[in-house]
Amino acid sequence: MDASCLQYRLTEDERRTFNETGYLIVEDVLSTEQIKALTAEADRILEQKIAAGHNNQQAMFYTDFIKDHQMFLDLVDCDKILPKVWDILGWNIYLYHTHMIVTPPSGQEKTDKTLGWHQDSGRVNLEMESHPRPRLSLKVAYFLSDLSEPGRGNFWIVPNSHTADEMPLSKDGIGQPKGAIPVCVKPGTAVFFDRRLWHAASPNWSELTRKVLFYGYGYRWIRRKDDMTIDGLYEKSDPIRRQLLGDGLNCNGYYTPQDGDVPLKLWMKEQGLNV
Template identity: 40%
Template sequence: MTGTNRPASVARPHPGTAMTGEQRAAFERDGFLVVPGVLSEDEIAHYTTAVDRVYEEHATAGKLAADRSLHKLNAVDSCTDLAPLLDHPKVFGLVWSMLGWNVHVYHSHLDVHPPLTEEKPFRFEWHQDGGRQNREIETDPRPRLSVKIAYWLSDLSATGRGNFQVVPGSHTTNRIDGPPRRDMAWPNPDNAIEVTANPGDAVFFDRRIWHARSNNHSRITRKGVFFAYTYRWVQTRETMTADLPDLTPVRRQLLGLQDGDGDHAWGHYPSGVPLHGLLKDHDLLDPNNPPLKP
């Protein structure tokens, strides 16, 4: 599904800039950051066209949900035009600032949610990312383990457009009140907000923050692309099958295409990890993420 009109900025060798002290404090306090203006107008147009193409292919094949929405996993394998978003320099620095250099994308998806034409049956959708991690790790709070970037392609500057909902600060809370069954009507958690964003903005968030997607009652189709990053010793949910010979070494790392055995994924050999080398070249290595000592 590779497109022919790639943006001129597709080759991005620089890893971006480290998270500022102000950003880190806000992220640790709230569990998320809104990063304005990550994508240019040309990039928004390019990636919107790519996502629309995938959507139309699924519509033609009768593979949309009943409400004509699309939640397509494995974003780059599903739409190879999205590969440059893996390490976009205006936001990628937030990832390695929080998790270090031994990371990959373990989960990703592109989403298209048209306006609802009828009311959906109620379902309590508030959750933390990570699935079984939230049942099988016994610490309180549970460890961060992963972070996620949402790139917005549509105008979510007002609420009611399928906005990303969060409870600020809830990333250090293992539990929130919820119904005994998800189909039982239940109010939103206390202090929940709908995050507003303009086209081209990104939201960077801790996987532990309690969040949900609101229903889209507007006239705007909600479109976004999501990448979740974790340590390379955590198993990925996805398998990359597309042949993309022009991927940079860092993007190959993020897609799990690096050669090597389990010790390689554990980061025992940083000289063979592309992002480590790139950060070293730009004098951006964080001393809090040193190589493992023999």
């Protein structure tokens, strides 16, 4: 990892925004060339899925994609993103969850039906005995499509809701929670969000196709959420990327890491950072 990435660490304003609202928007993370190349690969994968029987009028939710191209793998430790991730979660982290979503035009009539509001991580929200619920993880969403306007399959959020254990919803199934907003961003933007932030997918009422890559980072003692093909990736990864892909010396090292388990910690220490 190049020390030049340190220029992208969280600013105090960014830290305050994320801690207070539960999300952070970072523009211009991906270059125009990266957007084009990543979009081409997403299109290629979609074509393969359609050929295998996927209904092209429905959204494609594809999890095991970082193995499919070096560009996807390179985003695991993106220099503009990883420093912000470790500034939020610390150094004992890895990539526990990925998914690519391609949402075509729905062809549906626009409505205000209540969306599927949720916090991430399933039963974590039922079985952890604390209030507020613990952060544990976050996601970074890389937007390849122009979602600068609502109605394009934007995901919706309720800012400041990440410390709320419940979200009151309309009993008649119409309308969204108080304070809910669509996330409207341009291509190349990365959006960080706390797993506890109440959020929801929405229909794509536009003529554009929405394409987004999600990378989920959590503590190394959290189980991976998706089947993730790692075979062949360790061999072409440096020690820090190997950590982020889930490598370690032994099982106990996920809970009580030794230096060999967490090269990110050693690198941060070499840069004079507090660890």
